[in-house]
Amino acid sequence: MSPPRAQASRPPLVALAAAALLAAISGCGGERPRPLLALNRQLAGEDSSREPALAGRWLALISTREGRDRVQLVDVERNAQLPLPGLNRPDAQLLSVSVDLAGERLALVRQLEGRTELVLYQRSQGSLRRLPISPTGVPRRVQLRADGRQLAVEVSRNGLWQIDLLTLP
């Protein structure tokens, strides 16, 4: 009577071993990143989107529609886009954007009238100001610290890319 029982228990063992082998090969323990479907569908409505920056519930990114770049700020938890009055200009090409944890400050690098500049936008005031880079250099990518009081920016000087840390008031 015992041999049939041993045979009956073999298939589950084989299946278990196969599952373990599959998990080992795929390099994950079972959990996978889950796409935020509603948000991703919304973002797919643009011609393209790039340079994402997450901070808490905020996602800042650059989207392009009909050849024009614009910064978008999205509340990921409500799946809602926030207005950014005074920030986007049709003649600007955007290179990088970053947002702080409060969703209040956005730092961006843009090309405008032939010049590449680093600017800081404060959402509650709708204000925009240029941040000087010293010694002079050409900025490319920027990232704000979570509290919005410091930023790290990639700067080209004398043919070399460097990183500047800028403390903000």
Next chain:
Amino acid sequence: MAARLASLRGLSVLLAALVLSGCDLGASRRAPDVGPGGGNRIDPALSGDGRLLASVLERDGQGRVIVQQQPGGGLRPLRLRRRQPHGSPSLSWNGRYLAVLVQEGAQRRAVIEDRLRGRLLRLPLPPGSQPERLSLASDGTRLAVQLLRNGRRQVEVFDLRGLLERDLPPGQAVLGGGAGQP
């Protein structure tokens, strides 16, 4: 004489107001160098608490991610050394998690190094797409990825809860998770 004194007083008040108003847009400094030889430093990423700076150091045509303490610039150890070039690093709040792009053969892949437990997590992404940029939420709950698919760039956001423990500022409680809660 009185008029001159008044104008001097006015000037000093103006100067004091400018200083107090924070007219200076902030002090700038270079990120600390990493040993001799120079090379490009690109893709800066600060941890949420600002104590760590990740970047990619380009030397001899290869890009290697490094993590430095701030200030000071001391290098922090990483498991991730091979699979170069690395790109687009992103740190969680205390720097426990480092999300970064690596090269595996012809494939660009997104991985997360758990610096506390010393393990590397590979993130399976939608088939037919190639990751180009990453941004990890500072608490480690979400990851935004810029994907190139059929010649089109598109940002997608992924929920990482269940994959990573949260990396929060000290003293901040984890909310939710109780009975019937998300």
